[in-house]
Structures are given as structure tokens and as C-alpha cells.
Amino acid sequence: MKLSTPVKNLSGIGEVYQEKLKNLNIKTVGDLLYHFPHRYEDFSNVTSISKIKPGEECSVQGTIKQINNTKTYQGKNLTHAIIEDDSGAVKVVWFNQPYLTNVLESGQEVSLAGQVKIREEEIFISNPAYEKMDQELTHTGRIVPVYPETEGLSSHWLRKIIKPLVEEFKDKIPETLPEQILKQRDLLPVNKALKQIHFPSSLKKAEQAKHRFSFEELFLIELLVLRQRQRLNQRKSYQIPFKESRIKQFADSLPFELTDAQRKAAWEVLQDLQKEQPMNRLLEGDVGSGKTIVAAIAALNTAKNNYQTAIMAPTSVLAKQHFKSFSKLLADFKQNIGFLTGDKDKWVSRKLKRQTIEISREKLLEKVEDGQIDILIGTHALIQGSQGKPGGVDFSKLGLVILDEQHRFGVEQRAQLTQGQEQVPHLLSMTATPIPRTLALTIYGDLDLSVIDELPPGRKKVATELINSKEGRQKTYQFIRKEVDQGRQAFVICPRIEPGDEDNNWSDVKSVEEEYEKLNEEVFPDLKVGKLHGDMKNSKKERIMKKFKKGKLDIIISTSVVEVGVDVPNATVMMIEGAERFGLAQLHQFRGRVGRAEHKSYCFLFTTSESDKTKKRLKALVESEDGFDLAERDLKLRGPGDLSGTRQWGIPDLAMGALTNVDLVKKARKDAQSVLEQDPELKDHPRLEKRVESIDRKVHLE
Ligand code: ADP
Numbered sequence: 001m002k003l004s005t006p007v008k009n010l011s012g013i014g015e016v017y018q019e020k021l022k023n024l025n026i027k028t029v030g031d032l033l034y035h036f037p038h039r040y041e042d043f044s045n046v047t048s049i050s051k052i053k054p055g056e057e058c059s060v061q062g063t064i065k066q067i068n069n070t071k072t073y074q075g076k077n078l079t080h081a082i083i084e085d086d087s088g089a090v091k092v093v094w095f096n097q098p099y100l101t102n103v104l105e106s107g108q109e110v111s112l113a114g115q116v117k118i119r120e121e122e123i124f125i126s127n128p129a130y131e132k133m134d135q136e137l138t139h140t141g142r143i144v145p146v147y148p149e150t151e152g153l154s155s156h157w158l159r160k161i162i163k164p165l166v167e168e169f170k171d172k173i174p175e176t177l178p179e180q181i182l183k184q185r186d187l188l189p190v191n192k193a194l195k196q197i198h199f200p201s202s203l204k205k206a207e208q209a210k211h212r213f214s215f216e217e218l219f220l221i222e223l224l225v226l227r228q229r230q231r232l233n234q235r236k237s238y239q240i241p242f243k244e245s246r247i248k249q250f251a252d253s254l255p256f257e258l259t260d261a262q263r264k265a266a267w268e269v270l271q272d273l274q275k276e277q278p279m280n281r282l283l284e285g286d287v288g289s290g291k292t293i294v295a296a297i298a299a300l301n302t303a304k305n306n307y308q309t310a311i312m313a314p315t316s317v318l319a320k321q322h323f324k325s326f327s328k329l330l331a332d333f334k335q336n337i338g339f340l341t342g343d344k345d346k347w348v349s350r351k352l353k354r355q356t357i358e359i360s361r362e363k364l365l366e367k368v369e370d371g372q373i374d375i376l377i378g379t380h381a382l383i384q385g386s387q388g389k390p391g392g393v394d395f396s397k398l399g400l401v402i403l404d405e406q407h408r409f410g411v412e413q414r415a416q417l418t419q420g421q422e423q424v425p426h427l428l429s430m431t432a433t434p435i436p437r438t439l440a441l442t443i444y445g446d447l448d449l450s451v452i453d454e455l456p457p458g459r460k461k462v463a464t465e466l467i468n469s470k471e472g473r474q475k476t477y478q479f480i481r482k483e484v485d486q487g488r489q490a491f492v493i494c495p496r497i498e499p500g501d502e503d504n505n506w507s508d509v510k511s512v513e514e515e516y517e518k519l520n521e522e523v524f525p526d527l528k529v530g531k532l533h534g535d536m537k538n539s540k541k542e543r544i545m546k547k548f549k550k551g552k553l554d555i556i557i558s559t560s561v562v563e564v565g566v567d568v569p570n571a572t573v574m575m576i577e578g579a580e581r582f583g584l585a586q587l588h589q590f591r592g593r594v595g596r597a598e599h600k601s602y603c604f605l606f607t608t609s610e611s612d613k614t615k616k617r618l619k620a621l622v623e624s625e626d627g628f629d630l631a632e633r634d635l636k637l638r639g640p641g642d643l644s645g646t647r648q649w650g651i652p653d654l655a656m657g658a659l660t661n662v663d664l665v666k667k668a669r670k671d672a673q674s675v676l677e678q679d680p681e682l683k684d685h686p687r688l689e690k691r692v693e694s695i696d697r698k699v700h701l702e
């Protein structure tokens with residue numbers, strides 16, 4: 001048998017189980033061996049029967065004195081047995097397993113593990129796991145692995161299948177980690193670790209085994225991202241010199257002073273642009289921290305050197321917003337700025353000397369191709385039609401790509417944009433999502449970070465309040481009315497679009513449709529109320545946002561679609577229903593939609609949750625305004641699985657879990673670095689190379 005042997009070759013695995021395993025991505029014997037338990041039950045302390053107590057888990061071993069089947073009044077099958085050891089005897093009851101009398105019989109030595117219960121003053125063991133004592137124990141009398149639950153695949157079944165495999169492969173698994181790392185980091189060798197993670201001799205050993213595999217997975221991820229970075233560094237970009245006087249002139253043209261953080265970020269970007277190595281930089285900064293200016297500096301400097309810049313935003317609303325900002329910011333700097341949308345029929349225009357001129361898509365593309373357009377702004381679809389395809393975008397000299405709210409751009413994608421040319425463009429990616437440190441070191445480990453950790457002066461703190469009472473709701477509605485009377489506007493965020501069925505646990509979660517009806521007809525019949533959600537057509541969403549922005553709506557009820565980038569400086573109230581349904585970082589993003597102008601602003605978090613944990617989590621938002629701090633808290637409290645986007649990454653579970661452990665992440669990174677320094681293409685580490693390749697196929701980082 002080999003690690004690559006398909007599971008269907010194993011006895012006990014027919015087609016049905018094969019399908020079920022497939023759902024867990026388990027296709028081979030190796031996959032099974034690497035399917036790790038997520039916790040253990042410690043049945044290793046076998047108790048004397050005389051000492052077992054109702055309400056506790058017990059682990060006992062003894063002789064079957066008697067075993068037989070009966071039926072309840074309702075016709076259900078019961079199996080009764082008496083088990084005896086040196087200290088005494090106890091009754092055992094199994095439900096609905098009449099075949100047990102064929103498996104177990106009087107006189108046999110058995111090991112049991114289960115719950116002790118009491119009924120009518122009689123103590124009995126209820127539905128225990130059982131094993132005969134004539135073989136090595138798997139399910140009882142030891143520390144027992146519990147695997148993540150999946151339909152139709154019990155831990156019991158998995159133990160039965162995995163145990164003999166662990167035996168079979170006990171010294172045959174090739175070691176992936178270099179000897180020196182094992183020693184230096186004091187890690188269990190793979191064969192020991194594999195045995196101990198499935199069938200540990202102590203909980204401590206199980207922990208050590210888990211530690212080893214966590215390290216291994218982090219190490220592989222580090223190798224992957226660092227090697228990607230290394231490959232990118234072998235490509236060449238245009239060296240784009242810093243036009244200092246121009247940039248100074250631009251900074252002087254702004255109606256405000258740049259913050260120190262903006263200056264520093266801009267400087268880092270300008271340094272990168274001068275290098276022959278492609279820039280791969282992520283610019284992080286809270287909503288409103290002024291990332292656009294930094295991007296504009298980079299684009300202007302690129303244009304002044306006669307290279308083009310492509311700017312991509314996740315939605316056409318945001319792309320249009322960027323088009324407007326850039327047109328305004330660069331109005332005196334004679335740049336030709338193009339705006340290209342994904343929808344063919346939409347207008348396309350070109351801004352020249354403060355005038356917006358509409359031209360056809362074909363014309364615009366021609367101008368991009370012959371280099372007349374300095375800055376081309378659009379959605380991410382902008383590049384989808386590139387590379388010489390009909391209707392695609394061909395740049396004449398693309399020097400810089402700026403991405404908004406998309407963190408990464410593959411080396412290959414980047415190269416495709418400038419197909420046929422030797423140079424790949426520099427990349428600047430911007431995000432308002434605060435990235436916890438461990439993620440910056442792993443998932444984003446191939447990107448350099450610039451952080452704008454300072455808001456422009458004069459921004460007022462958004463007063464944040466947690467509310468879970470009826471009176472609080474009425475007060476909030478009155479408050480919104482008062483703000484609207486003063487000419488301000490409000491957001492109401494709901495976790496979902498439509499009301500749900502009564503019988504799911506979302507039934508009391510507020511929906512846009514319901515709240516819209518209620519607020520529009522009952523609470524604010526005299527005000528202008530609008531609604532917005534992801535099921536609407538883009539054009540409709542845009543129309544509604546425009547209305548809101550122009551002040552033609554007082555209140556907008558919306559799902560999380562307003563999360564990214566929407567700028568309505570006149571809005572002062574952010575009311576969030578079912579706040580416990582959102583992550584802290586996401587709530588922080590919502591809050592960032594208000595407080596964007598001189599008006600004092602407010603955020604009201606509504607929750608019906610009575611859980612202290614939830615309240616505590618939401619309180620963090622009342623106390624902290626620091627996006628990074630909140631993201632770290634999210635990571636600690638909810639685990640990385642709940643951070644937005646992480647589910648799609650396809651990162652192995654153990655690595656996900658380990659992503660909160662800064663110390664371990666740093667060690668894995670350091671070791672990966674030193675391996676790559678000596679052996680950049682992993683030629684001397686073929687097994688590592690293979691594992692990294694397989695991770696590369698599974699993991700999709702964004
Ligand atoms: P972000 O994209 O980081 O959310 P923007 O770049 O859109 O933020 O900037 C938000 C607002 O702050 C814009 O209206 C911008 O003109 C303004 N702004 C940017 N930098 C400064 C600064 N240093 N001082 C004052 N206002 C600034």
C-alpha cells in the first residue's frame with residue numbers, strides 16, 4: 001500500500017463511503033492519514049465500577065455477566081447488559097443496536113466509555129462505546145480522537161479505518177521538514193507525530209504532534225508566498241524616477257497638508273517605482289485616511305515619466321468615484337484620464353483640460369494603445385478583456401497598476417497585461433481592511449506593507465453605542481429624525497435582504513425589505529426612505545446611491561453592500577441591526593461611512609443577543625477606533641475562519657488555527673527564508689517542492 005493508494009482499495013470502504021470521503025477532499029490513503037482529529041476524549045483513566053458517578057463520563061473495563069435485548073412500550077429496541085469488575089457491577093443500556101447481542105456475549109472482557117446516568121435510583125451506563133479487550137483499544141480506555149463531524153462519517157468509523165493505516169505506515173512516511181529545522185525547533189518527526197496526533201499516548205503528546213503539523217503547514221505557506229515573491233523579483237519593471245519638483249508642486253496644490261503617514265507611504269511607493277524589481281506593495285489605511293492621494297502621487301509620477309497607470313476598483317460605483325477624484329486632483333496637471341466600465345453600453349469618457357468628453361469604447365481603447373491616455377480607470381473587468389482579444393485593453397507602456405480593495409494580483413495576470421513586453425508593471429494595492437500581523441506575515445507575506453495609521457486632522461470620533469432595548473430603539477428613531485431635521489442623513493444596515501422562515505435561527509434577524517416597509521410606512525412616513533441590496537441590478541444600485549449622495553433620500557436601508565468605499569459626507573448616523581452577525585472589522589468599516597465631514601456622527605449597534613461573549617465583542621467597538629486593534633480582536637475571538645475572505649483561501653485547518661500564533665508564524669517564516677536562500681527553487685528539497693506545489697494548487701490567496 002502507498003500513500004497515493006485510492007481509498008476505495010481499502011477494505012470497509014465501498015462506493016458510498018468513497019463519496020462521503022470525497023466531500024472531505026479525502027481521496028487517497030495519504031489524505032486519510034492527514035485527516036486530523038480536532039479534539040480528543042480522554043478515556044485513559046479507567047475507573048473501578050464502584051467509583052463511577054451519575055452525570056460523569058466513565059471509562060470502565062470488566063466482564064459481561066449477562067446481555068439481552070428487550071423492547072420499550074413504544075417498540076424501541078434496548079440492549080441490557082451487566083458488567084462486572086473486581087469492585088462491583090453495573091447495568092449498561094444501549095438504544096437501537098439489537099445486533100449487539102451478536103457481537104458481544106456473556107463472559108467476554110470489554111472496555112466501555114460513556115455517560116453514567118441514573119433513573120429511579122438505579123445507576124447505569126448509557127449507550128457507551130464498547131470494545132472487546134482481546135485487541136489493542138481504539139475507541140475506549142485511552143485518549144480517543146474525535147474528528148470533525150461530517151454527515152454519515154462518524155469518528156467511530158474514521159478511527160476504525162485510520163487506526164490500521166497508522167500502524168501500517170508507522171515508520172514509512174517520508175519526512176518533509178529538513179532535519180535541521182526539526183532539531184532546532186524541537187519538533188516531533190513526522191512518523192511519531194502522525195501516530196500521536198491520531199492515537200496519542202498523552203494529551204501533551206497530542207499537543208506536540210499538533211504543534212508539529214501546524215508548524216509544517218505554516219512553513220509550507222511561507223515557502224509558497226516567499227517563492228512567489230522571489231519569482232516576481234526575477235521579472236523586470238520600468239524604472240520610474242522620482243520627479244521631485246512635480247510631486248512637490250502637486251502636494252502644494254492640495255487644499256490641505258499631507259499627514260506624516262501619507263508622506264511616508266508616498267515616499268515608500270516612489271522609492272519602489274525607481275527600482276527595476278516590480279513593486280508589490282499593499283497600502284493599508286482606515287477608511288478616510290487618504291489613500292487616494294498617495295495613489296494619485298504614484299500615478300502622476302508615473303505619467304510624468306511617460307508611463308501609463310491602470311486603476312481598478314471592485315465596483316463601477318467606486319471606479320466612477322475614483323475617476324472623479326483623480327480628475328479633480330490632477331486637473332491642473334494635464335493628464336488624460338480614461339474611464340472604462342465593464343458594461344459595453346455604458347458611456348466612456350476622456351477627461352482633458354477639465355472637460356469630460358464622451359467617446360466610444362473603441363476610440364478610448366485606441367488612445368490607450370497609442371499611449372494618449374495616461375491613467376485608465378475601471379473595474380477589475382478592465383483587464384479581463386486584455387491581451388489583444390477583441391475589445392480588450394492593450395497598453396502602450398503600462399508602468400503601474402493600482403488595485404482598490406483587491407489585495408493581490410497574480411504574477412501571471414500582471415505579466416499578461418503587458419504581454420509581449422519584457423517588463424511587468426509595478427503594483428500598488430490599497431485596502432481599508434486592517435490586516436492582523438500574523439496574516440501580514442503569512443498570507444500577505446509576498447507583499448510589502450505601507451500603513452497609513454493616522455487620520456487627517458479634524459476628524460471627529462464617531463460616538464458609538466450598543467443598544468438592546470425597545471426604548472433604545474424608539475430613542476434612536478427620534479434621534480434620526482432630529483438629525484434629518486437638521487439636514488443630515490442616516491444609514492440603517494440589516495444582515496439580510498428578506499425575512500426568513502420562522503423555523504431557522506435567522507427568523508428574528510432584521511431584513512432590508514421588512515425594515516424598509518416599517519420605516520417608510522410607520523416610523524418615518526414623512527421622510528424619504530430608500531433601500532439597497534445585492535440582489536438589485538448594478539444600474540439600480542447606482543441610481544439609489546446617487547440619490548442618497550445628492551440628498552434626495554434621508555435614510556437608506558441597506559445590506560452590507562455599502563461596506564466598501566461609499567462616500568456620503570452628509571450622513572451622520574449609522575444604525576446597524578443584528579450587529580452580532582458581523583465581524584468587528586466589518587462593523588468598523590460600516591462606522592467609517594459616517595463622520596466623513598465636519599458634522600458630529602453616531603453609530604448605533606443593535607443586538608438582541610443575550611450572550612455575554614457577544615456583548616463583550618461588540619463593546620470592543622465602543623471602546624476602540626483602531627481598525628488594526630479590532631481586526632486582531634476579531635482574529636482572537638472568532639478565529640481566522642470568520643475574517644472576510646479567508647474561507648475561500650483553501651488553507652488547511654491547522655494552519656488556519658495557527659494563524660493567531662505570531663511566534664510560530666515568525667519562526668516558520670524565518671526557516672522558510674533560510675531554506676530558500678540556500679535553495680531558491682527547492683532543487684535539493686524535492687519532497688518540500690512537491691508539497692509546496694500541491695499547496696499552490698489548493699490555496700487561492702486573494
Ligand atoms: P480613503 O480612500 O483612504 O478612504 P480618501 O483618500 O478617499 O480616503 O480620503 C478621504 C477624504 O479625506 C477625502 O475627501 C480627501 O480629500 C481627504 N483628505 C485626504 N488627505 C487629507 C489630509 N492630509 N488632510 C485633510 N483631508 C485629507
Ligand code: MG
Nearest residue numbers: 288291292565
Ligand atoms: Mg478610498
